[in-house]
Amino acid sequence: MITRFVTRRWDDVREGDSIGSITFPVTLRTLMVDVAGTRDLYPIHHDRDFAKASGARDIFVNTMFYEALFGRLATDWAGPEAFLRRLRFTMKSPNCPGDTITSRGHVLRTYEAGGQRLVDLEIHLDNQLGADATIANLTLELPG
Amino acid sequence: MTDPEAVPFDRLCEPYLHRWGPYRLTRDPISATAIRRFCEVAEDGNPVYWDEAYARTTRFGRLIAPPQSLFAMTFGAWWTPDHVRERLEADTAALNEDGGDGGQAAIFALCDRFGFVVNTVAGQEAEYLAPFGPGDGRLKMRSMVTAVTGEKQVRVGTGVFVTSVTEYRTEASDVPVGRSTLVLLRYRPREGAE
Numbered sequence: 001m002i003t004r005f006v007t008r009r010w011d012d013v014r015e016g017d018s019i020g021s022i023t024f025p026v027t028l029r030t031l032m033v034d035v036a037g038t039r040d041l042y043p044i045h046h047d048r049d050f051a052k053a054s055g056a057r058d059i060f061v062n063t064m065f066y067e068a069l070f071g072r073l074a075t076d077w078a079g080p081e082a083f084l085r086r087l088r089f090t091m092k093s094p095n096c097p098g099d100t101i102t103s104r105g106h107v108l109r110t111y112e113a114g115g116q117r118l119v120d121l122e123i124h125l126d127n128q129l130g131a132d133a134t135i136a137n138l139t140l141e142l143p144g
Numbered sequence: 145m146t147d148p149e150a151v152p153f154d155r156l157c158e159p160y161l162h163r164w165g166p167y168r169l170t171r172d173p174i175s176a177t178a179i180r181r182f183c184e185v186a187e188d189g190n191p192v193y194w195d196e197a198y199a200r201t202t203r204f205g206r207l208i209a210p211p212q213s214l215f216a217m218t219f220g221a222w223w224t225p226d227h228v229r230e231r232l233e234a235d236t237a238a239l240n241e242d243g244g245d246g247g248q249a250a251i252f253a254l255c256d257r258f259g260f261v262v263n264t265v266a267g268q269e270a271e272y273l274a275p276f277g278p279g280d281g282r283l284k285m286r287s288m289v290t291a292v293t294g295e296k297q298v299r300v301g302t303g304v305f306v307t308s309v310t311e312y313r314t315e316a317s318d319v320p321v322g323r324s325t326l327v328l329l330r331y332r333p334r335e336g337a338e
Contacts, residue, residue, distance in 0.1 A: 005191055005198070024186070037185035039219035044264070054262045055300035055333050063265040064216045068186035071212035075190045081203055084211045088269035143203065 007079035010110065010117035010142040019077040019105040019121060024069065026099045031059055038064035060094030066125075070136045073103055073123055081143045085118065089136035099127045108137070116141045153258065153304050157251050157292040165246025167239040169315070170282045171221045171232055174209055179277070182213040204275050211272035214312055214322045218283050239284060251289050251306060252330075258295075260303050260330035267327035274321045281315035290325075303331025 024030075035046055040062045043050040051059045066089055075082050095101055105123035112118065118139055125134040172178070176196075183193050191198045192208050199207045209217060224232070255261070276283070291307040305327055312322040 034185050037181040037183075038216040039222070040216070041222065044262075053333070054264075063268055064213075065185055067212040067215060067268075067270070068182060068188060068210070071210050072186045072188035072190070075188070080190055080192045080198075083203075083275065084272055086269070086271050087212055088267075090267055091265065 005080050007081040008077065008142060010119065010144050013107055013110050013119055013142065015107050015109050017107040019073065019107070019123070021102065021104050022073065022076075024101040024103070026061060026095045026097055026101060028097045030065075031061065031097060034061055034065045037068070038062060040064060056094060056096075058096035058098075060096045063091070066091065066134055066136070069101075069103075069125070070123055070138060073105060074121060074138050074140055077105075077121075078119070078140050078142060083141045084138065085116070085141050086139035087136065088138075089134055091134050093127070093129065093133045095125075095127055095133060099129070101133070102126045117144050118142070152294050153254070154292050154294045156254055157247075157289070160247025160250045161289055161291070163244065163247040164286050164288045165248050166243050167236065167284045167286045168218075169232060169236045169239065169284045170218055171224060171228070173281050173315075174217060174276060174278055174283065176207060176278055178217060179207070179209045179213065182210060182216050204277075206277055206279065208275045208277035211275065211322065212270070214270065214272070214276075214283075215324060218285050218312065243286075246286075246288055248287055248289050248308060251292060255304065255306070255330040258304075259332040262301075262333055263328050263330045264300075265326065266305055266329040268324065270322060270324040272322050274319055276314055276321045280317070280321075283312055283321075284315055285310050285312045287311075298329065298331060301331045301334040303329050305329055 044054055045059055045062045048059050070087055071084055074084055103125055105121055108120040108122050110119050118141055121138045123136045124132055127133045179193050192202055192204055193210055196207045287308050287310040289308050293305040295304055307327050310324045313320050
């Protein structure tokens with residue numbers, strides 16, 4: 001049986017809608033896959049001595065990990081016909097091996113601009129140490 | 145002769161702001177393999193990145209890269225043999241026949257001189273202008289620094305925030321596919337930081 005992919009239509013989205021929640025455990029393996037997939041060899045993401053000498057708690061996932069995760073959360077919710085138009089986020093506290101990320105997000109607004117049907121999302125990543133470790137604002141273009 | 149330490153850091157950087165640097169070119173064309181390795185990072189199963197036949201039925205009409213992979217797709221290669229590097233340098237030089245060298249290198253050199261040698265990303269914003277994917281060839285990009293702050297005390301030490309804008313285009317069509325703004329904290333770690 002072929003998996004079916006559901007596309008969310010702009011007409012069906014309402015402000016305040018939840019986009020759901022996932023849990024993502026960060027392990028040493030997460031950091032290795034992160035380096036391999038994003039090509040980021042900056043030692044703060046794989047060298048624990050370097051990270052600690054730089055004032056960090058431990059090695060931590062890089063910026064591109066968050067790009068990957070926020071993009072995934074958006075299209076997991078919106079479906080394969082959605083196109084990410086804008087992504088902005090602030091990293092307030094790092095995620096290191098042993099941490100567990102929990103996501104939550106909702107629709108901020110729906111609007112049309114430049115002939116595009118758009119949805120703004122706000123997504124928060126918390127970890128076991130506290131809320132709002134990373135907060136993102138995204139704009140998605142959806143089919144009508 | 146003015147003591148350089150006495151001039152505020154942001155003032156020293158001013159002459160180097162708002163100057164486009166040269167185009168850089170990725171070594172390899174966008175490939176399905178690079179796309180899937182990026183998708184593995186956050187376990188993204190979106191079929192427009194994985195399933196060519198399915199992707200053809202969507203609005204994109206083809207397999208595409210996650211727009212949010214733009215930054216990763218343009219990261220420097222880990223190792224390149226001389227003969228390939230020479231060809232890449234020649235291709236890059238051809239793109240930059242009329243261009244200047246921009247201001248970013250001079251600003252990072254100033255950071256190094258002040259001991260702001262560790263860098264961490266403090267903020268990031270990206271705009272995705274068009275889908276891109278296998279068949280679009282390599283990506284080319286150029287950057288400029290748009291703002292530098294004065295010296296600030298931060299949790300991990302003393303540093304400055306450097307804001308850069310980068311523009312990305314496909315080699316095949318010269319179409320802009322994205323624009324990103326990056327705020328980098330360059331800092332001198334606090335003594336005995338742990």
